[in-house]
Amino acid sequence: MDDRELVARVARGDGEAFRELYARYADRVFHYALTVLRNRHLAEEVAQETMVAVWRGAGRYEGRSQVSTWIFGIARHQAFHLLRGEGKSAREPEEREEPDPTAGAELEVRVRRALDELPPDQREVVFLAFYAGLSYAEIAQVQAVPEGTVKSRMFHAKRKLAEVLRP
Amino acid sequence: MTCDRARELIPLYAGRSLSDLDRGDLIAHVVGCEACQGELVETVRLAHELRAAFAQLPSLPKGTWISVVARTLGTTLLRVELGSEVAGLNLAVGTTKTGVPIRGSLSILGREVPVLRI
Numbered sequence: 001m002d003d004r005e006l007v008a009r010v011a012r013g014d015g016e017a018f019r020e021l022y023a024r025y026a027d028r029v030f031h032y033a034l035t036v037l038r039n040r041h042l043a044e045e046v047a048q049e050t051m052v053a054v055w056r057g058a059g060r061y062e063g064r065s066q067v068s069t070w071i072f073g074i075a076r077h078q079a080f081h082l083l084r085g086e087g088k089s090a091r092e093p094e095e096r097e098e099p100d101p102t103a104g105a106e107l108e109v110r111v112r113r114a115l116d117e118l119p120p121d122q123r124e125v126v127f128l129a130f131y132a133g134l135s136y137a138e139i140a141q142v143q144a145v146p147e148g149t150v151k152s153r154m155f156h157a158k159r160k161l162a163e164v165l166r167p
Numbered sequence: 168m169t170c171d172r173a174r175e176l177i178p179l180y181a182g183r184s185l186s187d188l189d190r191g192d193l194i195a196h197v198v199g200c201e202a203c204q205g206e207l208v209e210t211v212r213l214a215h216e217l218r219a220a221f222a223q224l225p226s227l228p229k230g231t232w233i234s235v236v237a238r239t240l241g242t243t244l245l246r247v248e249l250g251s252e253v254a255g256l257n258l259a260v261g262t263t264k265t266g267v268p269i270r271g272s273l274s275i276l277g278r279e280v281p282v283l284r285i
């Protein structure tokens with residue numbers, strides 16, 4: 001069943017459809033929030049709030065954008081809501097979690113460090129384009145900026161990543 | 168297609184979100200343009216490395232689903248019953264907009280004893 005059909009069923013209160021939508025998206029939303037916020041506790045909260053908002057807002061989804069774009073847009077809103085201190089969590093600083101040295105090869109550790117060096121907006125574009133597979137137009141919808149801004153963020157992010165990873 | 172346009176499309180090719188039409192046009196350009204070939208190879212490699220790094224991120228804790236269910240589907244789906252015929256633990260999670268009250272009871276030989284307020 002495709003994502004749109006799932007959302008339509010969720011809008012009718014179908015618990016099984018919601019379970020499936022959660023299985024498809026909750027981890028991706030968590031990874032997205034973790035990439036943007038770099039704070040595991042806040043990212044968990046964003047994932048939870050986003051999935052609850054998906055349940056409550058499914059009836060208002062009009063199908064004009066991809067389901068992924070719609071859900072990441074909600075997640076972004078939740079993340080900035082929390083960052084502004086309007087959520088139930090107080091503002092928390094970014095964590096610079098040192099990657100577990102046993103997890104992943106040396107290259108992956110270097111890639112994560114390179115990502116950490118990027119401004120948050122660029123890190124987000126890189127996540128949405130390469131990991132979530134969104135187009136420029138879709139990322140522009142999520143970030144609520146013109147497509148040209150997304151292209152420029154991608155251009156600068158790629159250049160910086162190349163500088164750090166291939167000196 | 169110009170090199171500038173190709174450079175715009177290459178990240179989407181690497182992210183696998185390019186439409187069939189654009190992908191065809193891009194490949195047609197790249198085949199005849201050595202500079203863009205280099206850019207394509209480098210970007211595909213970068214995208215691969217980034218995906219591997221993102222894939223190392225931890226999974227969402229299982230408990231999040233229980234919290235989400237408590238706030239959405241409600242008690243119908245969430246009745247956790249543990250234990251044996253002699254003693255069992257029953258947890259019911261209610262739905263409110265302000266929080267997630269969880270109450271439980273311990274049944275011993277059929278007698279319900281409320282014990283929990285988490």
Ligand SMILES: [Zn+2]
Nearest residue numbers: 170173200203
């Ligand atoms: Zn070219």
